[in-house]
Amino acid sequence: METTYWHEKWKRNDIGFHEASGNSLLSEFFAELSLSKGDRVFIPLCGKTRDIAWLLSRGYGVVGAELSELAVQQLFMELELIPEIEQAGELKRYWAKNIEIFVGDIFDLTEKHLRDVSAIYDRAALVALPADIRQRYTQHLMAVTKVVPQLLISFEYEQSQLSGPPFSISSREIYDHYNANYHVKKLASRDVLGGLKGLVPAQEVAWLLSRR
Numbered sequence: 001m002e003t004t005y006w007h008e009k010w011k012r013n014d015i016g017f018h019e020a021s022g023n024s025l026l027s028e029f030f031a032e033l034s035l036s037k038g039d040r041v042f043i044p045l046c047g048k049t050r051d052i053a054w055l056l057s058r059g060y061g062v063v064g065a066e067l068s069e070l071a072v073q074q075l076f077m078e079l080e081l082i083p084e085i086e087q088a089g090e091l092k093r094y095w096a097k098n099i100e101i102f103v104g105d106i107f108d109l110t111e112k113h114l115r116d117v118s119a120i121y122d123r124a125a126l127v128a129l130p131a132d133i134r135q136r137y138t139q140h141l142m143a144v145t146k147v148v149p150q151l152l153i154s155f156e157y158e159q160s161q162l163s164g165p166p167f168s169i170s171s172r173e174i175y176d177h178y179n180a181n182y183h184v185k186k187l188a189s190r191d192v193l194g195g196l197k198g199l200v201p202a203q204e205v206a207w208l209l210s211r212r
Protein backbone atom coordinates (compact mmCIF):
# COMPACT_ATOMS: atom_id res chain seq x y z
CA MET A 1 0.00 0.00 0.00
CA GLU A 2 1.57 3.23 -1.06
CA THR A 3 1.53 6.08 1.42
CA THR A 4 -0.43 8.16 -1.13
CA TYR A 5 -3.29 5.65 -0.76
CA TRP A 6 -3.73 6.62 2.91
CA HIS A 7 -3.15 10.34 2.37
CA GLU A 8 -5.88 10.30 -0.29
CA LYS A 9 -8.26 8.43 2.00
CA TRP A 10 -7.85 11.02 4.74
CA LYS A 11 -8.22 13.87 2.23
CA ARG A 12 -11.48 12.38 0.92
CA ASN A 13 -12.64 11.56 4.47
CA ASP A 14 -13.00 7.98 3.26
CA ILE A 15 -12.32 6.48 6.70
CA GLY A 16 -14.75 3.59 7.11
CA PHE A 17 -12.23 1.99 9.49
CA HIS A 18 -12.77 4.77 12.05
CA GLU A 19 -15.10 3.64 14.86
CA ALA A 20 -17.20 6.46 16.31
CA SER A 21 -17.30 4.84 19.75
CA GLY A 22 -13.92 3.12 19.74
CA ASN A 23 -13.36 -0.61 19.78
CA SER A 24 -15.35 -2.76 22.20
CA LEU A 25 -12.62 -5.42 22.36
CA LEU A 26 -10.27 -2.82 23.86
CA SER A 27 -12.54 -2.11 26.81
CA GLU A 28 -13.30 -5.81 27.20
CA PHE A 29 -9.71 -7.04 27.21
CA PHE A 30 -7.49 -4.10 28.14
CA ALA A 31 -7.12 -5.41 31.72
CA GLU A 32 -5.31 -8.47 30.28
CA LEU A 33 -2.30 -6.21 29.75
CA SER A 34 -2.02 -5.72 33.54
CA LEU A 35 -0.96 -2.09 33.28
CA SER A 36 -0.90 0.53 36.03
CA LYS A 37 -2.28 4.07 35.77
CA GLY A 38 0.30 6.33 34.20
CA ASP A 39 1.75 3.58 32.01
CA ARG A 40 2.15 4.55 28.37
CA VAL A 41 0.49 2.61 25.59
CA PHE A 42 1.92 2.69 22.07
CA ILE A 43 -0.66 2.74 19.26
CA PRO A 44 0.92 2.14 15.84
CA LEU A 45 -0.97 3.50 12.80
CA CYS A 46 -3.32 5.21 15.23
CA GLY A 47 -5.42 7.36 12.89
CA LYS A 48 -7.70 9.43 15.10
CA THR A 49 -9.10 6.45 16.97
CA ARG A 50 -11.49 7.16 19.85
CA ASP A 51 -9.60 4.46 21.74
CA ILE A 52 -7.09 7.19 22.55
CA ALA A 53 -9.75 9.18 24.43
CA TRP A 54 -10.75 6.00 26.25
CA LEU A 55 -7.17 5.36 27.41
CA LEU A 56 -6.56 8.97 28.42
CA SER A 57 -9.80 9.11 30.41
CA ARG A 58 -8.61 6.10 32.42
CA GLY A 59 -5.28 7.68 33.31
CA TYR A 60 -2.97 6.01 30.79
CA GLY A 61 -0.47 7.82 28.60
CA VAL A 62 -0.67 7.41 24.84
CA VAL A 63 2.07 7.39 22.23
CA GLY A 64 0.90 7.08 18.65
CA ALA A 65 2.38 6.86 15.18
CA GLU A 66 0.37 8.02 12.19
CA LEU A 67 1.24 8.87 8.61
CA SER A 68 -1.46 11.47 8.00
CA GLU A 69 -0.99 14.89 9.58
CA LEU A 70 -4.61 15.64 8.73
CA ALA A 71 -5.69 12.69 10.89
CA VAL A 72 -3.54 13.91 13.77
CA GLN A 73 -4.88 17.46 13.52
CA GLN A 74 -8.42 16.05 13.66
CA LEU A 75 -7.44 13.82 16.59
CA PHE A 76 -6.29 16.74 18.73
CA MET A 77 -9.29 18.83 17.71
CA GLU A 78 -11.70 16.07 18.71
CA LEU A 79 -9.84 15.58 22.01
CA GLU A 80 -10.16 19.35 22.52
CA LEU A 81 -6.40 19.60 23.07
CA ILE A 82 -4.06 22.16 21.56
CA PRO A 83 -0.86 20.36 20.60
CA GLU A 84 2.71 21.55 20.79
CA ILE A 85 4.42 20.66 17.53
CA GLU A 86 8.11 20.03 16.90
CA GLN A 87 10.39 18.18 14.53
CA ALA A 88 11.68 14.85 15.89
CA GLY A 89 14.20 13.44 13.44
CA GLU A 90 12.36 12.34 10.31
CA LEU A 91 9.02 12.71 12.08
CA LYS A 92 6.88 15.51 13.50
CA ARG A 93 5.88 15.27 17.15
CA TYR A 94 2.46 16.51 18.23
CA TRP A 95 2.10 16.47 21.98
CA ALA A 96 0.04 17.59 24.96
CA LYS A 97 -0.38 16.31 28.52
CA ASN A 98 -0.17 12.47 28.51
CA ILE A 99 -0.22 12.17 24.73
CA GLU A 100 2.35 12.30 21.96
CA ILE A 101 1.81 11.37 18.35
CA PHE A 102 4.61 10.96 15.83
CA VAL A 103 3.55 11.96 12.35
CA GLY A 104 5.16 10.24 9.40
CA ASP A 105 6.15 6.77 8.25
CA ILE A 106 6.24 4.29 11.13
CA PHE A 107 9.43 2.85 9.67
CA ASP A 108 11.17 6.15 10.54
CA LEU A 109 10.19 5.74 14.19
CA THR A 110 13.03 4.68 16.50
CA GLU A 111 13.41 3.35 20.02
CA LYS A 112 14.52 6.86 21.07
CA HIS A 113 11.20 8.37 19.98
CA LEU A 114 9.22 5.94 22.10
CA ARG A 115 11.27 6.00 25.29
CA ASP A 116 9.29 4.02 27.88
CA VAL A 117 6.15 2.35 26.60
CA SER A 118 4.59 -0.45 28.61
CA ALA A 119 2.33 -2.00 25.99
CA ILE A 120 1.25 -1.94 22.36
CA TYR A 121 -2.35 -1.70 21.20
CA ASP A 122 -2.65 -2.70 17.55
CA ARG A 123 -6.13 -2.22 16.15
CA ALA A 124 -6.41 -2.06 12.36
CA ALA A 125 -2.64 -1.61 12.00
CA LEU A 126 -1.26 -5.06 11.11
CA VAL A 127 -4.42 -5.69 9.06
CA ALA A 128 -3.91 -2.40 7.19
CA LEU A 129 -0.64 -3.57 5.69
CA PRO A 130 -0.18 -5.83 2.66
CA ALA A 131 1.48 -9.21 3.14
CA ASP A 132 4.88 -8.13 1.84
CA ILE A 133 5.16 -5.35 4.45
CA ARG A 134 3.76 -7.17 7.48
CA GLN A 135 6.93 -9.06 8.37
CA ARG A 136 8.94 -5.82 8.27
CA TYR A 137 6.27 -4.10 10.38
CA THR A 138 6.14 -6.75 13.12
CA GLN A 139 9.95 -6.92 13.32
CA HIS A 140 10.13 -3.13 13.51
CA LEU A 141 7.44 -2.99 16.19
CA MET A 142 9.33 -5.45 18.36
CA ALA A 143 12.65 -3.64 17.78
CA VAL A 144 11.42 -0.16 18.74
CA THR A 145 9.37 -1.28 21.76
CA LYS A 146 11.68 -4.04 23.02
CA VAL A 147 8.84 -6.56 22.88
CA VAL A 148 6.37 -5.09 25.39
CA PRO A 149 3.03 -6.91 25.78
CA GLN A 150 0.52 -6.36 23.07
CA LEU A 151 -3.25 -6.37 22.62
CA LEU A 152 -3.80 -7.04 18.94
CA ILE A 153 -7.12 -6.91 17.11
CA SER A 154 -7.18 -8.56 13.70
CA PHE A 155 -9.69 -9.72 11.10
CA GLU A 156 -10.16 -13.17 9.62
CA TYR A 157 -12.21 -13.72 6.48
CA GLU A 158 -11.94 -15.38 3.09
CA GLN A 159 -9.37 -13.12 1.42
CA SER A 160 -10.50 -14.06 -2.09
CA GLN A 161 -13.87 -12.39 -1.38
CA LEU A 162 -12.46 -8.92 -0.73
CA SER A 163 -9.28 -7.11 -1.54
CA GLY A 164 -7.82 -5.45 1.55
CA PRO A 165 -7.21 -3.38 3.46
CA PRO A 166 -8.19 -4.56 5.91
CA PHE A 167 -6.44 -7.82 5.11
CA SER A 168 -7.31 -11.17 6.59
CA ILE A 169 -4.64 -12.45 8.98
CA SER A 170 -4.74 -16.15 9.81
CA SER A 171 -3.89 -17.50 13.26
CA ARG A 172 -0.94 -19.22 11.61
CA GLU A 173 0.40 -15.86 10.43
CA ILE A 174 0.05 -14.30 13.90
CA TYR A 175 2.13 -17.15 15.30
CA ASP A 176 4.68 -16.86 12.50
CA HIS A 177 5.26 -13.18 13.30
CA TYR A 178 5.22 -13.33 17.05
CA ASN A 179 5.64 -16.80 18.51
CA ALA A 180 9.43 -16.57 18.85
CA ASN A 181 9.22 -13.56 21.18
CA TYR A 182 5.75 -13.75 22.68
CA HIS A 183 3.35 -16.23 24.24
CA VAL A 184 0.43 -15.88 21.84
CA LYS A 185 -3.10 -16.27 23.23
CA LYS A 186 -6.37 -15.89 21.34
CA LEU A 187 -8.75 -14.04 23.68
CA ALA A 188 -11.88 -13.89 21.56
CA SER A 189 -13.24 -14.19 18.06
CA ARG A 190 -16.43 -12.29 17.24
CA ASP A 191 -18.52 -12.15 14.09
CA VAL A 192 -18.43 -8.74 12.44
CA LEU A 193 -22.05 -7.59 12.49
CA GLY A 194 -23.39 -7.31 8.95
CA GLY A 195 -20.07 -8.57 7.56
CA LEU A 196 -16.86 -6.73 6.77
CA LYS A 197 -17.65 -3.60 4.72
CA GLY A 198 -21.22 -4.92 4.82
CA LEU A 199 -20.18 -7.60 2.33
CA VAL A 200 -18.18 -10.50 3.63
CA PRO A 201 -18.63 -12.75 6.68
CA ALA A 202 -15.68 -12.03 8.95
CA GLN A 203 -14.46 -12.38 12.51
CA GLU A 204 -12.73 -9.75 14.57
CA VAL A 205 -10.14 -11.49 16.72
CA ALA A 206 -8.47 -10.26 19.91
CA TRP A 207 -4.99 -11.56 20.76
CA LEU A 208 -2.89 -11.16 23.87
CA LEU A 209 0.87 -11.29 23.28
CA SER A 210 2.95 -11.58 26.44
CA ARG A 211 6.68 -11.53 26.42
CA ARG A 212 8.46 -14.91 26.63
Ligand SMILES: C[S@@+](CC[C@H](N)C(=O)[O-])C[C@H]1O[C@@H](n2cnc3c(N)ncnc32)[C@H](O)[C@@H]1O
Binds near residue numbers: 065066067071
Ligand atom coordinates in the same frame (compact mmCIF):
# COMPACT_ATOMS: atom_id res chain seq x y z
C1 LIG B 1 -6.98 1.17 8.93
S1 LIG B 1 -6.41 2.67 9.58
C2 LIG B 1 -6.53 2.35 11.33
C3 LIG B 1 -6.45 3.57 12.18
C4 LIG B 1 -6.67 3.31 13.69
N1 LIG B 1 -5.79 2.30 14.20
C5 LIG B 1 -8.11 2.97 13.98
O1 LIG B 1 -8.35 1.93 14.60
O2 LIG B 1 -9.00 3.76 13.62
C6 LIG B 1 -4.68 2.60 9.25
C7 LIG B 1 -3.96 3.88 9.53
O3 LIG B 1 -2.57 3.68 9.30
C8 LIG B 1 -2.00 4.84 8.73
N2 LIG B 1 -0.77 4.39 8.05
C9 LIG B 1 -0.69 3.65 6.92
N3 LIG B 1 0.58 3.40 6.59
C10 LIG B 1 1.35 3.99 7.56
C11 LIG B 1 2.75 4.09 7.79
N4 LIG B 1 3.64 3.54 6.95
N5 LIG B 1 3.19 4.77 8.89
C12 LIG B 1 2.29 5.34 9.75
N6 LIG B 1 0.94 5.27 9.58
C13 LIG B 1 0.48 4.61 8.49
C14 LIG B 1 -3.11 5.37 7.83
O4 LIG B 1 -2.98 6.73 7.54
C15 LIG B 1 -4.36 5.05 8.64
O5 LIG B 1 -4.73 6.13 9.44
